Amino acid sequence: MTAVTAWLARVARRTGTLIATHPFTAAMTALILVLALATGPIHGPRRPLHIWLGTGPGPLVDGHWWTPVTSVLFTDNLAELIVALILTVLLVGAAEQLMGTWRTAVSYFATAIVGTVGGIALQLLASTTGEMWARNVHNLVVLDVFTALGGTIMAASAFAGALWRRRIRVLTVLIAVMYVLYSGMPSDVYRLLAVLAGLGLGVLLRPGARLGGWVRSSHHEIRVLLASAVTITAIGPVIGLLTTARYGLLSPIALLFTSDVPDKGSVLERCQAFAVTRQCVHDLTIERINGLGPILLSVLPLLVLLVAAYGLLRGNRFALWLAVSVNALLAALSALYFGILPLGSAPHPHVGARYWEVTAILALSALLPLAIAILLIAFRQHFPVRPPARSVRRYVLTVVISGVVLAALYVLVGYLQKDTGFTRPLDLSDLLDDVLERFVPVSFLRREPVQYLPTTPLAIFVYRNIGTVFWLFVIIGAIPVMRGRASWRKGTSDATRVRELLERGGGDPISFMATWPGNDYWFDPTDGRAIAYRVVGRIAITTGGPFGAHPPHDRSIDRFARFCDDNGWTPVFYSVDAGLEPLFEQMGWSTMVVAEETVIRPQQWETTGKKWQDVRSSINRAQRAGIRAEWTTYQALPLSSAVQLSDISEQWVAEKDLPEMGFTLGGLDELRDPAVMLMLAIDESGRIEGVTSWLPNYRNGLVIGWTLDFMRRRPGSINGVMEFLIAEAATRMRDEGVEFMSLSAAPLAHTASAGGQGGDGEARGMDRILNFLSVSLEPVYGFRSLLKFKRKFQPELHPLIMAYPDPVALPAIGIALVRAYLPQLSVRQAVALASGRG
Known part of the structure; x- marks a missing residue:
């Protein structure tokens, strides 16, 4: 009992602290709960209270001026109440944490008023033109807490850091747009306008906040945002299932829960081509979706997008093209069935303007998946992970063959039962005309006329399920390709083989970079060594030298050069040890120094003497500030720490x-x-002030050295935090008996003179190119400053060289290096770089 009492006391103290630091959040949460309990938490306020509190064109025109405020304090049902309370605590609490109490209160009510009044004004304006949607929803009275929540968190985004500011804005706007498209209720329009109002209000509350333009994103963040966008657009149609709206791609499924299946004969008799009535469309949809197969056929294409979103998070290029293909297909189907076919056919005499208005609204559904597809193509360079070409070919072949076989099966079964298996006798042309629609989600066919329906068990099974089986092939076959392996492959993948060779050793300090996305691999067929490389244009640039066996690497280098020549590539060994220079001279190649690796021997590590004064001061400063060092892995981090790193x-x-x-x-x-x-x-509060990452270097399966890679510090952190981290890493490596600690090389920065073929004209020209690139990038990336920083630790300096066979290719090599380091460099940025304004 004592333990329970102590736990309750801790919870009470924590709750009291949260209430004290978030008074507006606590007040709004309590107010929404109390009002719900007072007016009916299960079904919401009843009439006439609902009309008196809710908003819309009617109440506002009738003089209920208070309804834009009261409408965001009540909910319509118990489920909505629970979600509203949770989101109020999370979103309003986060907003209050970011921008304080009074700004949060202003944002909550100001965005709700602007969004609601603006939405009502749009409704009234549309009603005067006779627009169908405005007429249908004119009498609806809205209670919607989420209007204020969306506007508040959007305003708070102006006070968030770059990461969360972008995520809040992109995801909030996208969710609001999805509700408008797939639900279309007045509250959805009010919410979208409140979100947009919050975006502007945030800039007013924090004038320095960035509204226009786009803050640059890392590759990882772009993948997160695009994967989130694909996920939201995939699950968005579920909104149509959960609301009374009936225009979403999944909306036909909702009909299963509202009506019985009509008689096949009566459906066909009443629903002739383009004699579209509400009841006819309803009955056709019910009949078409009757059974598990058609239901799955409407869901599975969206599930493909969810699978693709998982691959996008992993940077998989195949997942990107899969998402592009499915979105392009959905856009094409929307354009075809909601636009081209209705427009290309003469309407029935009884069909009026309403028919064409519905057609136009449905045709707009093609724009969203098309926009997502275009966006993915535009950002394709951020997805460097490419599965084996053989796996992709197998997948495409599997999908095509399965589609052809299933289509043939449908035609064959239909032809065998052409006289008895359907509501009317069929011929081969009927089956061929209908077979492609068996693979199309029924939501696209809701306004298509039905010429016949199956009646026998076999015909019904094939009619309803061949599309489902096809999409299952699409999903199941895609998963192993995106995970980097396929079920039909034998043995280990290239990535697994590379890691095994790295653990054998024999490489250089940057060999572990061979595991990074974007690399291809050449495996020496003679002695098992490997070389990682990437082809840019016709230049094959290596990531360091050979690995997987101890030196010398002479034969492997020669065989790799022949392999490149056979493929029409110019081989370039980049950032390899200068000790290989005599070998390249014997081969008739040219070399030049491109960087200097800074190496520390942990067993000799000490910080005594005048030269170490800077490092000692940084260590002491960090210790006085209560900062500690932690040696860990990303997988071991709690979620809060991983978010801080992002x-x-x-x-x-x-x-x-x-x-x-x-x-x-x-x-x-x-x-x-x-x-x-x-x-x-x-620091003492658990906040991460800086981070460094260390890549392993192996010999016979044991780590003998670590190479510094990732270095980031929190803006505003104390000076010297990086010196502190490197010193702590050196101390730990000394205690663990590590042989060397490489601070890596600052790209394009060195103090050594160019080596190689005596500094001929071409080499001097290339050196000038790389020097110009280094100087141009210095204001942005600070490579030379980085080299100067690393020299604080009194390291050994090991020159790294670039070796190339043909000086004539130097211009192409220079361009390839720029594209390798900056694959997303735009024309505008390239011009700025060349003019020294980078």
């Missing part, structure tokens, strides 16, 4: 005027590898 990274990226770099520079995605270690700087 926030720190996004704020760093948002400050740059150029895209996030890649190739030999890792980002947030690369931290997630279980083999990568993190060193975090954490």
Whole structure:
């Protein structure tokens, strides 16, 4: 009993603290709950109270001026009440945390008033033109807490960091738009306008907030946003199922819960081509969707999008094209069945303007999936993970063959039962005309005339299920391809093989970067070594040197060069140890220094002496501030810490005027590898002030060294937090007996002179190109400043060289390097870079 009492006391104290720090959130939550209990929590306020409290054109025109405020304090039913209370605590609480109490209160009521009044004005204006939607909803009285919630969190986004500001805005607007498209109730319109009002109000409350333009995103964040957009558009049609609206792609399923299946004969007799009446469309839809197969056929294409969204989060290029294909298909079907076919046929004499208005509204549904498809194509460079080409070919072949076989099965069964299996005798042309529609979700066919229906069990089974089986093939076949392996493949994948070779050793400190997305692999057929490379244009740039066996690597380098020549590529060994320079000279290649690796020997680590004064001061400053170091992995982090890392990274990226770099520079995605270690700087409150990541280097399965990769610090953190993290990492590695600690190389920054073929004209020209690129990028990425920072730790300097066979290819190599580091570089940014304004 004592333990329970203590737990209750802790909960009470925590609740009291939250109420004290979030008074408006607590007040609104309590007010909504009390009003619901007083007026009826299960069914909401009854008439006439509902009309007196709710808003809409009628109440406002009748003088109920208070309804834009009172309408956001009540709910219509118990489920809505529960969701409203939860979201009030979460969203209003988050808003109050971000922008304070008075701003939250102003946002809550101001956005609700603006959104509601603006929506009612649109309704009244549309009613004067005779617009169908406005006429149908004119008499509805709205109670909707979510209007104020959407506007409040949108206003608060102006006070959030770069990461959450973008996420709040994108996802909130997208959800509001989805409700308008798939539900279409007046409250949905009010909510969307309140969200837009919140966006503007946030800028007014915080004048420095950014409204226009786009804050730069990391690759990881773009994947998160696009995956979220695909997910929301996939589950959006469920809104049509949960509301009284009947225009969503899944809305026909809702009819199953409202009516019995009509008689087949009466349906066909009453529903002739384009004699569209409400009851006819209703009965056709009921008959078409009767049974499990047609229901699944309406759901499975959306499930494909959810599977694709999972792949988008992993940066999978196949998932991107799968999502593009499905969205393009949905857009094409919408345009065809809701636009082209109705417009291409003469309407029935009894069909008036309402028919064409409905047709136009439905045709607009093609725009959303089309927009998503275009967006995915525009950002395709952020999805570098490519499954094996063989897996993709197998998948495409499987889908095509399954579609052809299932279509043939339908035609065959239909032809065998052409006289007895359907409501009228059929010929082959009837079956061929109808077969493609068996693969189309019934929601697209809701206004299509039905020429015949199956009557025998076999005909019914094939008629209703071949489309479902096809889409199951699409989903099941896609999952292993997106996970990087396919069920028909034998043995281990290239990625698994690369990791095995890395653990053998024999590589250089950056060899672990071979595991990153975007690399292809060449495996030496003679001695099993591997080389990671990426082809940019016709240039094959390696990620370091060979690995998987101990030096010398002479034969592997020569065989890789021949492999590239056979494929018409120019091989370039990039950031390899200068000790290989004599080998390249023997091959007749040119070399030049492109970077300097900074190496520390942990067993000799100490910070005594005048040269170490800077580092000692940073360590002492961090310790006085109560900051501690934590050696961990990304998988071991609690969710709150992972979110903090995302926030720190996004704020760093948002400050740059150029895209996030890649190739030999890792980002947030690369931290997630279980083999990568993190060193975090954490203050007394648990806030992460800085992070570094360390890539392993192996020998015979044991880690003998670590290479620094990811470095980020929270804006406003104490000076010296990075020096503190590196010093703590060195101390830990010394205690663990690690042989070396590489601070890696700052790309395009070094103090050594160019090596190679004596500094011929071409090499000097390339050196000038890389020097110009380094100088241009310095204001943005600070590579030279980074090299100067690393020299604080008194490291060994190991020159890294680039080796290439043909000096004539140097211009192409320079362009390939820029594209490798900055694959998303736009023309405008390239011009700015070239003019020194990068």
